[in-house]
Amino acid sequence: MKTLSIDIETFSSVNLQKCGVYKYAESEDFEILLFGYAVDGGTVQVVDLACGEKIPAEIINALTDDAVIKTAYNATFERVCLSRYLSDMGVSLDPFHDNHPLSQECARFLNPASWHCTMIWAATLGLPLSLEGVGAVLGLEKQKLTEGKSLIKYFCVPCAPTKVNGGRTRNLPEHDMEKWQQFKAYNLRDVETEIGIQEKLSRFPVPEKIWDEYHVSEEINDRGIGVDMVLVKEAIEIDSKSREHLTALMQDMTNLDNPNSVQQMKSWLAENGLEMDSLGKKEVAAAIKTAPSDITDVLSLRQQLAKSSVKKYTAMENAVCRDNRARGMFQFYGANRTGRFAGRLIQLQNLPQNHMPDLAEARGLVRSGNYDALELLYEDIPDTLSQLIRTAFVPQKDRKFIVADFSAIEARVLAWLAGEQWRIKVFEEGKxxxxxxxxxxxxxxxxxxxxxxxxxxxxxxxxxxxxxxxxxxxxxxxxxxxxxxxxxxxxxxxxxxRNANPMITMLWWDIDRAVKTCVKQRISTETHGLKFDYKSGFLFLTLPSGRRLAYVKPRMGENQFGGEAVTYEGVGATKKWERLESYGPKFTENAVQAIARDILMYAMQTLSHCSIVAHVHDEIIIECDRRVSLEAVCEQMGRTPPWAEGLLLRADGYECDFYKKD
Structure with a gap:
């Protein structure tokens, strides 16, 4: 046995979308219902666990055998759920291999090193992240069955008790055997679809280097980051009190039933001499500068009530596991145009910044639930809670955080790629x-x-x-x-x-010419260390690291101004699969951001012996022993990868007992 293709169907009362797979698989009523698998791409078997069938012993052994490659679409789901299943069976997950020294926080999960994800494979080629989306784009003969959603709703989540169903809160196979047979067929088809995708993509295998990066990412997701649940619970309570108080104040000032209603508020403002088309953040801020004081008071209160960032505390409460760690927050290859990471669940990528000088003091007041003191000392409680969101992430077991990030990474990469010498000199001299x-x-x-x-x-x-x-x-x-x-x-x-940066301006149009020549003539072109190839309906952009960006079905088209443009298929701003247009500067942006991503990934691999618990854009958060040197971490992070000769990098950092922006 060399490979094992897997798809499972599960039940849990925990909401998978809100809470993520780690908490989902932790719930007391979690259960694997169906286990679909195929050995070495052969005939698909479905094990009906819900009806008492058992997974064959050789398949159980394969799950913990690092010599057998396990594949699944969105493999994290299968790996985490099967980790729970095997633990319940008493099977040792044996994470402490010599070549994979996992930290204790990861010990409950199957070693990711022998797992490959077909979704990641599709993403490396610029394809959609959903199984049905990939099946449709590739024109698979056996595509995902469309009735799956209703079957999942019936068997995989709790149901509402009614007179008709006898007051039950869960549908079992015996409640509708016809549907159950359909569900088994759906499970079988998912494995067939996944194998079909692998066959279609077999000409473009994922390099081992990318799988190594994926495994580092999975390790970080398994480890998770500590969350201060005392702070989180108190912040949610204080926010609720604050909203009640602010709403009551606004009702007194406006006599409106619901001052949160956009329509009611617009009408009230109009009656008081202020016509507003929108009550968006920018519009309200602009109106506050010029409106009379009685109206600015109301608008200021509205501004405070509109702070939605405190929802992050609820997201933390939803996602946190029993050991007070939030897991699964990073989607490897989430941005498939560049291969950058995407945020999931709590979304660390868009946390509000903190500017308060007395962060620790404010944090202490929230932790102790001291609403009166907060109201006395801080005029805007929602803003205070918003600034404290980062501080909810904490190291555990008497460790510290080291937070290190690259200085002006995109500007450095752009200057290096273009050969803009005056800019390179600025970075050399630390200006x-x-x-x-x-x-x-x-x-x-x-x-x-x-x-x-x-x-x-x-x-x-x-x-x-x-x-x-x-x-x-x-x-x-x-x-x-x-x-x-x-x-x-x-x-x-x-x-x-543009006049000050002639080399960068030239870079845009050199890339533009190289891409157009490649697509028109279907020949390989190269400029500034970037290579372009047309192969089997893909445009490939090879980066200095050797990693390739892929653009699906490229061809020449017309841009919005009537000029000539390269177009390709991808997921657009509307989240739909459509034809997109691009040009030199946009391809430049893709290349620069992809190179910055490769540099971050290189740093994460060189620091993988440290316990990385999170990363945000070009920043890494490490949870470590208090004796670990900040200078050593920054020095190692700032090393230039061997493929980027001449690129000057610098990493700066700080230590903290809770996460914050320094």
Whole structure:
């Protein structure tokens, strides 16, 4: 036996979407109902566990045998659920292999090193992340059965008790044997579909290097990150009190039944002389600056009530496992255009920042449930709770966190790729890129809090908005007008930035030409260390690391301005599979972000002997013994990968007893 293809159907009263598979498989009523499998791509077998059948002994042995590769679509689900199943059977998961020294937090899970995920395979080729989506795009002969959703709803989740069903809260096979037979057929078809996908993709196997990265990612998901549940529970309670109080105040001031209603609030504002098309965050903030004081008081209260970031505390409560660790928050290859990670469950990628100088004190008040003191000391309780969200993540067992991140990683990669020498020199000398950019653009010295310091802001916004071909619209989207720039200043700013960065501007159009030539003539092209190939209906962009980005069914088309553009199929802004258009600067952005991802992954692998518990964009969070050196971690993280000669990296970090932005 070399490979084992698996698909399982399960029951648990825990909500899988809200809580994630780790908590789902932990519930007392968790059960595997059906176990579908095929050995070495052969005939699919379905073991009806719910009706008393047993998984054959050789298959049980294969699950813990690292020499047998286990494959599944979204394999994390199967691996975690089978870990629970085998533990209940008393099977040793034996995680402490010499080549895989898992930490104690991971000990309850099957070693990910012998698991491959067909969903990840599809993602490496720019295909959808859903099984039915991939089946449709690949035109599989045997596709996922559409009746699956209703069968899953019937057998896999609790049901509402009714007179008709005799007041039961769960449907078992004997309650509808016809449906049960359909469910077994559905399970069998899922394994067939997964094998069909592997056969279709067999020309483009996933390199072992990518599987190694996937295994590191799975280890981090297995380990999880500690959550301070005292803080979380008290924060939810305080938020509830605060909302009641703020709503009551608004009712007194407006006489509205429901001041949270957008319609009622718009009507009240109109009656009081303020017409507003939208009550969005930006619009309310703008109105507060000019409206009369009685209206600004109401709008300020509305602003406080609109803080939705405190929902993160509820997300933590949903996801946290029995040992107070949240697991499964990182989707490997979640952004399949670049292969970057995507956030799941608590979504660490969009946590609010903290700017409070007395973070620890505010945290202490929330932990002790001291609502009165919070109200006295902080005028905006929702904002205070929002700033404390990061601090709910804590090291456990008398350890500390080391938080380290790359300094200006995308700007460094872009300069290195383009060969923009003045920028490379800025990084060599450890100078501020925003000041240096402003200095280069306006031809005068610029120092932060010093000579021409007011120009730094223009340098900053230009850096953030214009690196990938952005123009006036990109500056506006980045908030240029809110920062005090005028409409007339924007185009000259774009021109100044491009003139100051001729090599980057050239990079965009060199890449544009290389892609178009590759797609039109179906020949290999290369520029700036990036290679483009057309093969079997895919455009491949090979990065300096050797990893490939894939674009499905590329062809020449027309862009929105009537010009020539490369188009390809992918998941668009509407989350649907559609034809997308691209051009040089966009391919540049993909390449730069993908290289930054490869650098982060290289750092995560070099630091995998440390207990990495989370990562956010270009930042790594390590839970470690108090004796571990911050300097050593930053030095190791800042090492340039062997494939990126000449790229200057720098990692900075800090230590903390709870997660925060330093």
């Amino acid at each position: 501020d890129i925003y000041c240096s950019s402003a200095s280069q653009m306006f031809g005068v010295p610029v120092e932060k809090h010093g000579v021409n310091g007011h120009l730094r802001q223009k340098g900053k916004i230009a850096e953030l908005a214009l690196g990938y071909g952005g123009s006036v619209g990109a500056l506006k989207a980045m908030g240029a007008l809110e920062m005090g720039l005028t409409e007339e200043e924007l185009q000259p700013l774009v021109t100044a930035w």
